[in-house]
Amino acid sequence: xxxxxxxxxxxxxxxxxxxxxxxxxxxxxxxxxxxxxxxxxxxxxxxxxxxxxxxxxxxxxxxxxxxxxxxxxxxxxxxxxxxxxxxxxxxxxxxxxxxxxxxxxxxxxxxxxx
Amino acid sequence: xxxxxxxxxxxxxxxxxxxxxxxxxxxxxxxxxxxxxxxxxxxxxxxxxxxxxxxxxxxxxxxxxxxxxxxxxxxxxxxxxxxxxxxxxxxxxxxxxxxxxxxxxxxxxxxxx
Numbered sequence: 001x002x003x004x005x006x007x008x009x010x011x012x013x014x015x016x017x018x019x020x021x022x023x024x025x026x027x028x029x030x031x032x033x034x035x036x037x038x039x040x041x042x043x044x045x046x047x048x049x050x051x052x053x054x055x056x057x058x059x060x061x062x063x064x065x066x067x068x069x070x071x072x073x074x075x076x077x078x079x080x081x082x083x084x085x086x087x088x089x090x091x092x093x094x095x096x097x098x099x100x101x102x103x104x105x106x107x108x109x110x111x112x113x114x
Numbered sequence: 115x116x117x118x119x120x121x122x123x124x125x126x127x128x129x130x131x132x133x134x135x136x137x138x139x140x141x142x143x144x145x146x147x148x149x150x151x152x153x154x155x156x157x158x159x160x161x162x163x164x165x166x167x168x169x170x171x172x173x174x175x176x177x178x179x180x181x182x183x184x185x186x187x188x189x190x191x192x193x194x195x196x197x198x199x200x201x202x203x204x205x206x207x208x209x210x211x212x213x214x215x216x217x218x219x220x221x222x223x224x225x226x227x
Contacts, residue, residue, distance in 0.1 A: 031213050042205060043217040050212055094213045101213060102149060105159035
């Protein structure tokens with residue numbers, strides 16, 4: 001079974017802190033994604049990566065950056081956390097480009113910025 | 115622009131009954147894919163079912179089926195014989211280029227005894 005893990009289930013940080021959210025997948029997937037989920041807004045794509053060291057902006061990249069130094073690991077970085085970044089963050093991976101390749105999700109990190 | 119619309123914020127269904135969760139989409143692409151995911155209270159997104167735009171048959175996976183009406187641009191999820199464990203958020207999504215997914219806002223389903 002595909003397993004996508006995220007470093008923390010719950011995280012509390014202070015405004016202005018630099019925050020790292022880590023995601024690891026164990027199935028050699030090419031693509032990895034970071035979403036944030038807010039009530040009434042569904043999931044919105046922050047960044048994605050289709051290869052090591054490659055990254056592409058999603059729909060809401062402002063205030064975030066990412067890093068993918070190894071194929072299995074995709075990190076989301078909040079350079080200076082703000083209260084409006086309080087949210088649930090979900091990481092996902094998929095095998096590669098193709099219509100039938102579903103995304104596999106991690107358990108999510110619920111981040112609170114105070 | 116591509117868009118997914120789920121107009122039902124919440125739905126109730128009695129155990130063992132069938133329920134339909136609505137999803138409409140908007141795209142100008144000829145080739146696309148539609149997905150349904152379930153999110154229990156634990157937070158993890160679970161893939162349920164997939165329908166390709168060229169698939170002539172409606173997709174089915176156990177108690178889940180996708181009622182695909184291409185001309186109406188709808189991809190409704192049908193859950194037959196609901197169980198208490200089906201209580202969750204359900205998201206419809208459409209695949210864009212490079213495997214990106216666009217999600218709807220979700221429907222919260224509650225199954226009661």
